[in-house]
Amino acid sequence: MTMNKDKRIEIFTRLRNENPNPETELEYTSPYELLVAVTLSAQATDVSVNKATRKLFPVANTPAQILALGEEGLKDYIKTIGLFNSKAKNVVKMAELLLERHGGAVPQTRDELVALPGVGRKTANVVLNTAFRQPAMAVDTHIFRVSNRTKIAPGKNVDEVEARLMRLVPKEFLMDAHHWLILHGRYTCVARKPKCGSCIIEDLCEFKQKTSD
Numbered sequence: 001m002t003m004n005k006d007k008r009i010e011i012f013t014r015l016r017n018e019n020p021n022p023e024t025e026l027e028y029t030s031p032y033e034l035l036v037a038v039t040l041s042a043q044a045t046d047v048s049v050n051k052a053t054r055k056l057f058p059v060a061n062t063p064a065q066i067l068a069l070g071e072e073g074l075k076d077y078i079k080t081i082g083l084f085n086s087k088a089k090n091v092v093k094m095a096e097l098l099l100e101r102h103g104g105a106v107p108q109t110r111d112e113l114v115a116l117p118g119v120g121r122k123t124a125n126v127v128l129n130t131a132f133r134q135p136a137m138a139v140d141t142h143i144f145r146v147s148n149r150t151k152i153a154p155g156k157n158v159d160e161v162e163a164r165l166m167r168l169v170p171k172e173f174l175m176d177a178h179h180w181l182i183l184h185g186r187y188t189c190v191a192r193k194p195k196c197g198s199c200i201i202e203d204l205c206e207f208k209q210k211t212s213d
Helices: 005-018 031-040 046-056 063-078 084-102 110-114 121-130 141-150 158-168 171-187
Strands: none
Touching (some): 005 171, 031 046, 031 121, 046 063, 110 121, 121 158, 121 171, 158 171
């Protein structure tokens, strides 16, 4: 069972009041930098990605520059990130295809984005939402956990949760809901032991095993 609409509105109202302009914790200055950063962040922390891209982007932050750097050159900058070999391969191939098919620009549709190497639905949704301000829901482990725990939009898998969130999150909150839920899962509704005692939506959440922390 999902929660009722009034409760959902109140949850997002509180999250918005606490953080009116939520942003990704990945550092970027262009849609292409964001696309690369999100691709590198799969199974890695934003902190580790930011450390690498702070050195990489001043040297190469366009598809042409990444292509010129090549796979081996790119690896030197991203070797501290998990799965760096396959990520280097994907990012270089992606740069090639962006130049070939899109004149070096990042496409603004999900279908075109997921056609790029290393770009899945979640990555595409982050780019659409964060770089291009399109309503999209990138369901990562944090959003999946928060949606199921609170009963905002429970689902058996990420696709189910994404579809429910897109349908159930009130329109006025849809653009930023993805960031609020990620940040809530990252810092409050954490995996091992949620910090219910310091949670601003504790009284609205339908999680049964609440903690006093």
